Amino acid sequence: MDEDVLTDGRAPGPSAAMAEHPARPCCLGWDFSTQQVKVVAVDAELNVFYEDSVNFDRDLLEYGTQGGVHVHEDGLTVTSPVLMWVQVSTRIPDPLLRPGPHWEMEVGLAPRQHGSVYWKTGASGVLTSLSPDLLLHKQLQACFSIRDSPVWMDSSTTAQCRQLEAAVGGAQALSGLTGSRAYERFTGNQIAKIYQQNPEAYSHTERISLVSSFAASLFLGSYSPIDYSDGSGMNLLQIQDKVWSQVCLGACAPHLEEKLGSPVPSCSVVGAISSYYVQRYGFSPGCKVVAFTGDNPASLAGMRLEEGDIAVSLGTSDTLFLWLREPMPALEGHIFCNPVDARHYMALLCFKNGSLMREKIRDESVCCSWSDFSEALQSTEMGNGGNLGFYFDVMEITPEIIGRHRFSTENHQVSAFPRAVEIRALIEGQFMAKRIHAEALGYRVMPKTKILATGGASHNRDILQVLADVFGAPVYVTDTANSACVGSAYRAFHGLAAGTDVPFSELVKLAPNPRLAATPTAGASQVYEALLPRYAKLEQRILSQIRGLRSECLRPRHPC
Ligand SMILES: Nc1ncnc2c1ncn2[C@@H]1O[C@H](COP(=O)(O)OP(=O)(O)O)[C@@H](O)[C@H]1O
Numbered sequence: 403m404d405e406d407v408l409t410d411g412r413a414p415g416p417s418a419a420m421a422e423h424p425a426r427p428c429c430l431g432w433d434f435s436t437q438q439v440k441v442v443a444v445d446a447e448l449n450v451f452y453e454d455s456v457n458f459d460r461d462l463l464e465y466g467t468q469g470g471v472h473v474h475e476d477g478l479t480v481t482s483p484v485l486m487w488v489q490v491s492t493r494i495p496d497p498l499l500r501p502g503p504h505w506e507m508e509v510g511l512a513p514r515q516h517g518s519v520y521w522k523t524g525a526s527g528v529l530t531s532l533s534p535d536l537l538l539h540k541q542l543q544a545c546f547s548i549r550d551s552p553v554w555m556d557s558s559t560t561a562q563c564r565q566l567e568a569a570v571g572g573a574q575a576l577s578g579l580t581g582s583r584a585y586e587r588f589t590g591n592q593i594a595k596i597y598q599q600n601p602e603a604y605s606h607t608e609r610i611s612l613v614s615s616f617a618a619s620l621f622l623g624s625y626s627p628i629d630y631s632d633g634s635g636m637n638l639l640q641i642q643d644k645v646w647s648q649v650c651l652g653a654c655a656p657h658l659e660e661k662l663g664s665p666v667p668s669c670s671v672v673g674a675i676s677s678y679y680v681q682r683y684g685f686s687p688g689c690k691v692v693a694f695t696g697d698n699p700a701s702l703a704g705m706r707l708e709e710g711d712i713a714v715s716l717g718t719s720d721t722l723f724l725w726l727r728e729p730m731p732a733l734e735g736h737i738f739c740n741p742v743d744a745r746h747y748m749a750l751l752c753f754k755n756g757s758l759m760r761e762k763i764r765d766e767s768v769c770c771s772w773s774d775f776s777e778a779l780q781s782t783e784m785g786n787g788g789n790l791g792f793y794f795d796v797m798e799i800t801p802e803i804i805g806r807h808r809f810s811t812e813n814h815q816v817s818a819f820p821r822a823v824e825i826r827a828l829i830e831g832q833f834m835a836k837r838i839h840a841e842a843l844g845y846r847v848m849p850k851t852k853i854l855a856t857g858g859a860s861h862n863r864d865i866l867q868v869l870a871d872v873f874g875a876p877v878y879v880t881d882t883a884n885s886a887c888v889g890s891a892y893r894a895f896h897g898l899a900a901g902t903d904v905p906f907s908e909l910v911k912l913a914p915n916p917r918l919a920a921t922p923t924a925g926a927s928q929v930y931e932a933l934l935p936r937y938a939k940l941e942q943r944i945l946s947q948i949r950g951l952r953s954e955c956l957r958p959r960h961p962c
């Protein structure tokens with residue numbers, strides 16, 4: 403993107419462009435993901451005619467992030483500067499700003515989930531009276547009571563999780579109510595920590611947004627409500643009734659309901675674009691903003707997931723999600739309200755050690771080259787000669803394991819593997835874990851199963867081949883790996899059609915079909931049917947070792 407135009411320059415006002423060209427409808431989809439912001443523009447025929455991205459570490463050096471975040475000294479607290487997100491929200495694709503066809507735009511956006519933003523008392527007044535002559539992040543710099551927003555990678559709220567579960571009658575009871583047992587990154591627990599550790603900042607907070615509703619608020623020029631789907635990642639929303647749970651709110655912090663506002667259906671139009679974007683960047687005043695949601699719900703929309711399919715997103719985190727009719731909340735995984743059909747749900751599993759772990763093993767084994775990484779996968783056999791590995795440099799979410807654990811064919815723990823074996827052990831292990839944990843949620847691979855892959859690593863055909871082999875099912879990709887972005891644009895079209903009863907699937911039926919990227923290799927099912935139970939047993943072995951160590955540490959006179 404052209405920085406001058408995007409950050410400081412002025413776009414032509416709407417009137418000049420409108421006079422010369424008839425309006426052409428389009429939807430902008432954004433993804434504020436962990437490491438970058440991506441944007442796509444989609445026309446009425448659902449063609450993506452513009453795609454771009456800004457990388458936080460590389461393009462916004464002044465914030466000093468690594469992988470888009472700051473990891474604090476305790477190794478558990480992980481935040482991102484809120485002003486970095488404000489700054490990036492004014493990076494509008496420049497073809498849309500230059501004189502030419504006048505785009506009648508709607509906006510949809512999908513950020514990483516669970517992050518929260520704390521608006522200081524009085525911020526609402528600033529937001530509603532922004533001057534188009536000044537930069538947005540300069541005008542909003544005093545508007546946040548917490549400047550470093552906790553993000554999904556944070557795992558510092560274990561104490562608050564236990565308190566919340568105790569308040570509602572246990573982990574299963576909380577899961578039945580909100581779709582998930584208490585998870586450290588879920589927003590209710592993050593809010594509870596802020597209230598407990600920084601009560602003054604909490605009391606000076608007039609509104610708490612998710613990153614999705616925060617970004618929507620920037621485009622609206624007023625506070626946007628939280629949508630049901632992203633709201634399901636907070637441990638606060640009753641996913642069946644779609645209202646805040648009073649017992650959960652009460653267990654987290656006082657006056658929380660008024661700070662959160664009421665949640666809304668994901669396809670709601672939340673208002674018209676703010677005059678700031680109209681006057682400064684030339685958006686049409688008729689441009690509407692559809693409720694923003696999280697990146698995973700948006701990916702479900704972008705991939706046009708159907709019942710029976712399984713989606714695997716290989717981004718910073720690896721996630722796996724399914725369309726569900728009946729929610730069956732359990733002690734592992736999450737149930738969210740479905741972003742495109744209010745009667746249904748989606749199940750999600752999140753694996754924290756995704757792309758960053760693959761990058762580490764790549765850098766250690768093959769000097770930073772994805773093509774050498776691929777060559778290692780090609781040069782090794784399915785099943786890796788019986789060698790299995792677990793690679794969790796940061797505390798994993800599914801399951802809660804940390805460390806690297808390698809096993810020989812005889813299940814003996816070994817300290818290292820040859821380079822190519824290491825790479826295959828990592829990728830096979832990551833996909834075996836996904837299959838095992840999806841099956842624990844009740845998912846079964848059927849003859850008609852399609853795997854839809856997205857995210858940065860879905861560019862790598864050799865990684866997708868291992869995915870197809872481990873699951874014994876074909877893998878499909880879309881032309882853009884940015885399914886969250888495209889999904890937010892599709893959702894914007896859906897939001898506009900809401901009220902007309904057009905189902906989402908009907909609305910996106912013209913979108914390009916996913917392409918077949920890998921089919922299972924002959925003999926794969928025999929290999930992995932033998933390996934999967936071994937992997938599951940070794941996972942249990944590591945978990946009990948870790949639990950044993952933890953209880954040792956808790957015993958008096960045994961400091962660890
Ligand atoms: N050819 C490739 N093979 C494997 N991984 C890749 C390849 N290209 C990019 N990636 C991975 O994609 C990741 C970014 O994925 P992306 O979905 O854009 O992330 P996010 O949306 O979470 O910011 C990078 O961290 C990188 O490791």
Ligand SMILES: O=C(CO)[C@@H](O)[C@H](O)COP(=O)(O)O
Pocket residue numbers: 435436437513514515516554587635696697698717718719720721750752
């Ligand atoms: O925590 C979760 C889902 O529960 C993560 O999937 C985040 O939403 C991060 O997204 P990416 O930046 O990895 O796309």
